[in-house]
Amino acid sequence: MSVLSSQDQPVSPKEYAVLAAVLILWALNFLAIKFGVSEMPVWTALAVRFSLVSVILLPFIRFPKGQLVPLLVISAVLVPGHFGLLFWAVETTNSVGAVSVIVQMNPAFSILLAWPMFGDKPGVKRIAGLTIAFIGVVVLFYEPAFLDNFRPLILALGSAFCVGAYMVLVRRWQGISPLAIICWTSAFGTPLCWAIALINEPSPLVTLPEVSLKAWLGISYVAVVSSIIAHGSWAWLLRQQPISFLVPFTLLVPVIAMIATTLVLGEDLTWHMAGSCAIVLAGVGLITRSKAFRK
Template sequence: MPLRDLLLGLAVIVIWALNIIVIKLGVDDLPPLLLTTLRFMLVAALLVPFHPVARHQLPFLALLSMTFGSLHFALLFIGLGQAEAGTGALLVQMGTPFATLLAVIFLKERLGPRRLAGLALSFAGIVVLAGGPTLPSPLPLAILLLSALGWAISQLLIKQGPTIPPLALAGWVALFAIPQVALGSWLFESDHLEALRGAGWAGWGAVFYTAVMSSIVAYGVWYGLLRRHPVNRVVPLTLLVPVMAVFLGAWLLDDSLGIHKLAGGGLVIAGIALIVVKFGSGKKKATTRRQRRTNA
């Protein structure tokens, strides 16, 4: 990967790691579901007019808005309001092991020894985190794990569903998610006008950052990298997101950095690395190509 693209990839990782910190600050200034609604409104306004989709794709996008919009994003914002930023970032990474298990159950994908070991390490990391003081109480813990499950279900739906350009998908999912999350905010949150009038730079900054920087700018750059490079060279960079979020949380928000968080987080990340990184695949492909040239 050229240095320019590597730096672009690292810039995306920084944006996504900071996104966790920004959400944490934002939900301290605005109710989480109201903040999520405003985020979706801005994403939809910026993307939907410029990224039309076919009519037959609308039911799929409406379904995805329930799992990706409401289940993943709304619960992520709620959970981060009650957990440390770094711990929340680590828990949400469980979406990858969940997606792996769902693919085995519903798509009949094979689970080899390496991926099985990755699953075991990931869940062992959660057990280690559970022994430390930074793990949130059972309710926010369940909320963050459900958010990770929502992400995992969404990945399977995207894999099986129609091919839709990423920014079109983000915009239309946001549009369909607006009434769902807004209804939740109306039912479970109060004093919306007062909250909007009293919101400061943290609340409105979170709306802008999570919508524009994290969803539009970062994903736009990321999918450009995926088009130019093999997936197994780009995707492993995402393992840096929770690592950076943990240290940014400690630096900017005074989150704790205890042995349970470091050890448990290390196990989670190591497990996910075993699941997503294809070790030695490049050498095998190169050997295969050389053998073909020799045989020819």
């Protein structure tokens, strides 16, 4: 059966409005993380985030029967992998906007992982996109602001790799709804993050009472607005429009994030950084427009 294109399937004003809202909410997520980890240790912030999501979703989301092992594996990839590395990257950088760009590398990693796992050999267009995106990352590494601190970019690349791995795992284990994944990975991740926080960080009983309202609002935003509202809205959009139409719009997320971090956090946006980020996004854009993503 042929897949309808965006021209074959009209996009309503409501769908455009929801799409715009999702992109803005996801972009502001990077600001919210920065507000949270500026005052909370990383694993404490993650523990609070996962606890909030679990409390909100667990009463409404049933456990998918026979999916314990897949959810445990996905949780291992997302909790310490994607989220842990992302929060750590944001905590250790003064260029949150650049981190938001590097995380967009996840389609490139999903292609590289799907090749040996599923025999999904990338075509010329995808190989070209991969090459362009990685060239952009290499150029970004030579940004003067990062010469003394490569750690945030390495962590952001690790986070992007874990998202790519997550996409491959979801392809392997189909039938689990996005909200169920958010709910149960949070439920599994909550005790893990609290345990790591208690072992490696100052006692939450000491640090949390000192946290400002801004930091609490930041972590609450990450848990409720970005994780539940934005992802729930995205899941709704995926039922309305082809992924080949929607995915390229996500490249606007780091653009909005970089504008927001420049205006709110006063981050420097150099021509070197803007150019290298444009190269990365051009490569990822070529990947998302390839046949593999036209589902």
